[in-house]
Amino acid sequence: MINFDNSAASFPKPASVSKAVYEAVSRFGGNPGRSGHKLSAAAAQKVFEVRSAAAEMFGAQVENVAFTLNCTYALNMAIKGLAKSGGNLVISDHEHNAVARPVYKLWKSRGIGFSVAATGENDDETLSNFDKLINEKTCAVVCTAASNVTGRIMPLKRLKKLCESRGVPLIADGAQGCGVLDLKVGADADIICASGHKGLYGPCATGLFITNGKYTPDTIIEGGTGATSAQLEQTGQLPEMLESGTLNTCAIIGLGEGIRFVKKQTPQRILAHERALCRQLERELENVRGVVFYEREYERVGVTAFNIGAMHSEEVAQKLADKGFALRGGLQCAAVTHTALKTKEQGVVRFSPSVFNTPQQVAALARTVRNLA
Amino acid sequence: MKKILITMTSVTYAMKAKKLLNAMGIYCEIERTPKIKGSGCGYSIRVKDPAAVTARLDKLGIPYKSVLEL
Numbered sequence: 548m549i550n551f552d553n554s555a556a557s558f559p560k561p562a563s564v565s566k567a568v569y570e571a572v573s574r575f576g577g578n579p580g581r582s583g584h585k586l587s588a589a590a591a592q593k594v595f596e597v598r599s600a601a602a603e604m605f606g607a608q609v610e611n612v613a614f615t616l617n618c619t620y621a622l623n624m625a626i627k628g629l630a631k632s633g634g635n636l637v638i639s640d641h642e643h644n645a646v647a648r649p650v651y652k653l654w655k656s657r658g659i660g661f662s663v664a665a666t667g668e669n670d671d672e673t674l675s676n677f678d679k680l681i682n683e684k685t686c687a688v689v690c691t692a693a694s695n696v697t698g699r700i701m702p703l704k705r706l707k708k709l710c711e712s713r714g715v716p717l718i719a720d721g722a723q724g725c726g727v728l729d730l731k732v733g734a735d736a737d738i739i740c741a742s743g744h745k746g747l748y749g750p751c752a753t754g755l756f757i758t759n760g761k762y763t764p765d766t767i768i769e770g771g772t773g774a775t776s777a778q779l780e781q782t783g784q785l786p787e788m789l790e791s792g793t794l795n796t797c798a799i800i801g802l803g804e805g806i807r808f809v810k811k812q813t814p815q816r817i818l819a820h821e822r823a824l825c826r827q828l829e830r831e832l833e834n835v836r837g838v839v840f841y842e843r844e845y846e847r848v849g850v851t852a853f854n855i856g857a858m859h860s861e862e863v864a865q866k867l868a869d870k871g872f873a874l875r876g877g878l879q880c881a882a883v884t885h886t887a888l889k890t891k892e893q894g895v896v897r898f899s900p901s902v903f904n905t906p907q908q909v910a911a912l913a914r915t916v917r918n919l920a
Numbered sequence: 921m922k923k924i925l926i927t928m929t930s931v932t933y934a935m936k937a938k939k940l941l942n943a944m945g946i947y948c949e950i951e952r953t954p955k956i957k958g959s960g961c962g963y964s965i966r967v968k969d970p971a972a973v974t975a976r977l978d979k980l981g982i983p984y985k986s987v988l989e990l
Contacts (some may be wrong), residue, residue, distance in 0.1 A: 583952025
């Protein structure tokens with residue numbers, strides 16, 4: 548099967564990632580940061596090396612990088628950890644449920660308000676829409692680096708400046724941006740939440756919470772951190788305060804190799820390759836009757852969203868799967884975005900290539916889509 | 921010979937300290953902090969010249985708890 552669903556999880560992984568995970572299972576089985584013996588120390592050292600590599604990639608101090616299960620966990624930690632009673636949150640209309648659902652839950656359970664900034668025809672309009680919604684009650688602004696439905700890139704740097712001028716933290720959902728956009732804490736957001744298993748080519752269920760240290764969220768999970776065990780109070784020290792319980796050492800070590808792979812390829816080259824494949828698909832399908840694309844006119848990461856006439860996107864995705872192509876139909880866990888795109892009923896078919904896909908594979912997909920149309 | 925430990929606030933800071941100090945030519949090793957009443961568990965760096973190391977740590981902005989002579 549040819550995987551064009553890399554926005555969900557990149558696959559295949561670099562051989563170095565598989566090798567590192569195998570080696571980790573075989574050699575680094577101690578519990579990192581829990582004991583003083585050699586097994587624990589060796590595992591802790593490997594975890595620290597990956598933390599350092601991630602910190603370098605995102606321009607953070609090493610202690611400001613916490614490992615999470617995925618981007619959703621990191622976003623929950625950031626959003627719920629910064630939300631305050633009586634306050635409100637501002638999100639964009641291109642958010643994933645990883646943002647929309649915690650925000651909705653906070654409203655429902657704690658009465659913390661939220662408002663949705665419409666994405667405009669251009670960045671000025673988008674920023675103006677955010678600006679109008681930020682007020683003295685705003686606890687945080689949450690915005691994706693790039694839409695997981697259409698790939699549209701959001702003006703994070705300018706939004707960060709706006710938030711800074713208003714004294715409000717900006718949380719970025721980096722699930723689709725990390726590994727292809729050069730995101731840095733400080734310049735692009737106060738907190739970047741990243742997925743390890745998408746653009747960073749790590750194993751599934753790896754994620755990162757990265758902060759510039761200016762805003763420290765309250766914890767939403769407490770427990771053992773390997774230090775200050777005599778106190779009932781959770782440690783207030785990053786990153787351990789956000790890493791209660793045993794870390795997934797093997798996956799983290801694999802993620803380290805994924806990060807190394809991305810650094811070697813460079814995010815710029817990966818982005819250029821993926822965009823070229825998207826352009827190829829769009830070119831090959833643009834005159835096919837009934838095929839429509841979404842947000843094609845905007846600057847995007849390597850993602851293309853399309854539909855074929857009135858055919859439901861899930862049906863198209865299933866037919867493509869039957870022919871050996873993995874693409875995602877439906878709503879991509881982003882109801883807010885589909886409301887904005889007016890595609891909530893039909894959904895879209897999402898094409899998201901990785902560094903490993905080829906123009907030949909895209910040509911084969913295009914032929915198959917033409918036959919379906 | 922006395923064993924001198926600088927107790928650190930976290931394992932991550934202990935490792936950061938070791939990495940940066942070693943890069944400066946100051947040798948140190950990470951050890952589990954011995955049981956001290958009320959402190960629970962934690963990590964330390966074992967050093968030879970605590971005054972020089974704490975001065976470096978202050979300069980690097982790396983927090984630490986205390987200096988122990990055992």
